[in-house]
Amino acid sequence: MNRQISLxxxxxxxxxxxxCFLGFWQGMSMSGLVSNIFLPSPFEVYERFTALIDRRFxxxxxxxxxxxxxxxxxYGFLLAAAIGIPxxxxxxxxxxxxxIVSPLFDxxxxxxxxxxxxxxxxxxxxxIGGPIMIIFAGAxxxxxxxxxxxxKFVDPRLIEAANMLGTPSRRVIMxxxxxxxxxxxxxxxxxxAGLGWQSLVGAELIVASxxxxxxxxxxxxxxxxxxxxxxxxAIGLVGLALDTALRGVERVIQKRRGLEN
Amino acid sequence: MGVIQFENVGKIxxxxxxxxEALKDINLEIRDKExxxxxxxxxxxxxxxxxxVAGFEDATDGTVSVDGTxxxxxxxxRAVVFQQFALFPWKSxxxxxxxxxxxxxxxxxxxxxxxxxxxxxxxLTHYAKHFPHQLSGGMQQRVAIAxxxxxxxxxxxxxxxxxxxxxxxxxxMQEELVRLARKNPRTVLFITHAVEExxxxxxxxxxxxxxxxxxxxxxxxxxxxxAEDWDSHEKIEDVMDLESFVxxxxxxxxxxxxxxxxxxx
Numbered sequence: 001m002n003r004q005i006s007l008x009x010x011x012x013x014x015x016x017x018x019x020c021f022l023g024f025w026q027g028m029s030m031s032g033l034v035s036n037i038f039l040p041s042p043f044e045v046y047e048r049f050t051a052l053i054d055r056r057f058x059x060x061x062x063x064x065x066x067x068x069x070x071x072x073x074x075y076g077f078l079l080a081a082a083i084g085i086p087x088x089x090x091x092x093x094x095x096x097x098x099x100i101v102s103p104l105f106d107x108x109x110x111x112x113x114x115x116x117x118x119x120x121x122x123x124x125x126x127x128i129g130g131p132i133m134i135i136f137a138g139a140x141x142x143x144x145x146x147x148x149x150x151x152k153f154v155d156p157r158l159i160e161a162a163n164m165l166g167t168p169s170r171r172v173i174m175x176x177x178x179x180x181x182x183x184x185x186x187x188x189x190x191x192x193a194g195l196g197w198q199s200l201v202g203a204e205l206i207v208a209s210x211x212x213x214x215x216x217x218x219x220x221x222x223x224x225x226x227x228x229x230x231x232x233x234a235i236g237l238v239g240l241a242l243d244t245a246l247r248g249v250e251r252v253i254q255k256r257r258g259l260e261n
Numbered sequence: 262m263g264v265i266q267f268e269n270v271g272k273i274x275x276x277x278x279x280x281x282e283a284l285k286d287i288n289l290e291i292r293d294k295e296x297x298x299x300x301x302x303x304x305x306x307x308x309x310x311x312x313x314v315a316g317f318e319d320a321t322d323g324t325v326s327v328d329g330t331x332x333x334x335x336x337x338x339r340a341v342v343f344q345q346f347a348l349f350p351w352k353s354x355x356x357x358x359x360x361x362x363x364x365x366x367x368x369x370x371x372x373x374x375x376x377x378x379x380x381x382x383x384x385l386t387h388y389a390k391h392f393p394h395q396l397s398g399g400m401q402q403r404v405a406i407a408x409x410x411x412x413x414x415x416x417x418x419x420x421x422x423x424x425x426x427x428x429x430x431x432x433x434m435q436e437e438l439v440r441l442a443r444k445n446p447r448t449v450l451f452i453t454h455a456v457e458e459x460x461x462x463x464x465x466x467x468x469x470x471x472x473x474x475x476x477x478x479x480x481x482x483x484x485x486x487x488a489e490d491w492d493s494h495e496k497i498e499d500v501m502d503l504e505s506f507v508x509x510x511x512x513x514x515x516x517x518x519x520x521x522x523x524x525x526x
Contacts, residue, residue, distance in 0.1 A: 157347040160317055165361035165408070166337035175360065179351040257350050258394025 084143025092151025146188025150181025306474030
């Protein structure tokens with residue numbers, strides 16, 4: 001039997017999980033089994049987190065670092081979408097392009113974004129360019145793959161309908177392929193944003209002179225493990241917010257298409 | 262004008278040596294403004310005939326032409342109504358109907374006038390802003406018919422257009438199509454496996470056989486319809502009750518059944 005779980009119950013269960021996790025963590029750090037530097041308690045992390053909101057550390061407050069990270073993220077993510085979506089659609093439409101690009105793409109996408117760090121720093125510097133390239137490496141594949149899948153699985157009847165209505169074949173891409181792929185593209189963007197955000201913070205651990213990742217590295221250097229943890233919390237929260245926002249967009253689009261589930 | 266001609270048409274899917282022979286020696290001429298239905302069992306290639314006129318498939322042998330010109334590609338002079346409607350789900354009813362007119366570079370004032378007229382004719386005026394998924398199957402198919410008719414095509418190709426509808430909706434749509442076809446006659450090629458539907462709607466009914474698909478018989482329904490004055494009956498069930506209708510229907514059933522028996526023998 002599949003019992004329906006209400007929204008309220010679902011939120012309650014989520015909080016229960018979080019409470020258990022925090023309780024276990026607090027218990028571990030209070031038990032004295034591990035040292036405070038080794039594992040700061042949730043309470044300390046919370047205090048540090050709130051303190052960092054208006055206190056500078058490593059040159060900026062936590063919102064300042066987050067802002068710097070987010071700007072890089074936005075550039076890299078938008079660049080990935082701007083190149084990846086058209087590329088994916090065209091690969092799904094033109095067999096020849098698919099044959100040429102797919103093998104290369106399928107091999108390259110297994111190279112973790114972090115592996116690009118040395119070259120990103122070498123080619124684009126550690127300021128804005130390098131981190132953007134790394135987030136691009138993380139965010140690009142899902143954009144391409146989902147646009148490609150959207151174009152590949154478009155209902156062939158819709159293409160035929162557009163053809164018989166006299167739509168020139170180049171315009172079929174804009175009239176049918178793109179709009180038909182929108183739900184798939186949005187799902188891709190969600191995955192893409194998640195991976196991009198992950199890769200960016202990873203990249204900042206190595207390159208960059210501001211940002212949450214940079215703040216965490218400085219925290220590590222100063223043996224401030226609670227600062228590192230506060231950074232982790234901030235990353236998680238921003239990631240969650242991003243994902244929730246994009247999921248909202250996804251739902252609105254599905255509703256407009258009558259694809260609700 | 263809108264004369265459709267099949268001349269010695271054959272279609273093989275796959276290679277000539279090992280492919281599937283879907284159609285063989287199809288010869289049929291559909292006159293201007295004539296309504297021809299092709300009936301036959303599933304898999305007999307009747308839809309392939311339509312798809313060749315639409316320009317979605319090439320003939321392997323022979324030629325399919327409209328007004329003497331062999332067909333090369335799809336175009337708005339041969340509008341198609343699909344079984345599964347094939348409306349663009351991201352476009353409103355209005356925009357679905359508008360696309361073909363925009364492709365023909367019709368001016369915007371003229372476009373809105375023509376769309377308003379076809380919406381009115383198809384009883385869709387209040388649904389112009391709706392999206393396809395908000396409409397019932399019957400309404401969606403009306404939109405698809407409107408989208409085809411608004412282009413003022415020489416030829417209307419209907420591929421089992423009412424096959425996905427429930428029985429009641431189907432009857433209403435059949436009556437509406439008759440009304441539309443009388444008011445605004447077009448050359449229509451109508452594909453169906455429903456015998457009654459073919460007899461009720463068409464001027465001539467072509468009966469197809471299977472594997473490979475051939476045209477077995479072409480029946481002249483129009484002369485019987487006119488002689489027996491079917492059009493004086495408004496309701497489809499009254500027409501279907503007429504002796505001449507029953508007679509024709511039974512003839513087609515027998516013809517289709519003989520075909521099956523021959524295959525089993």
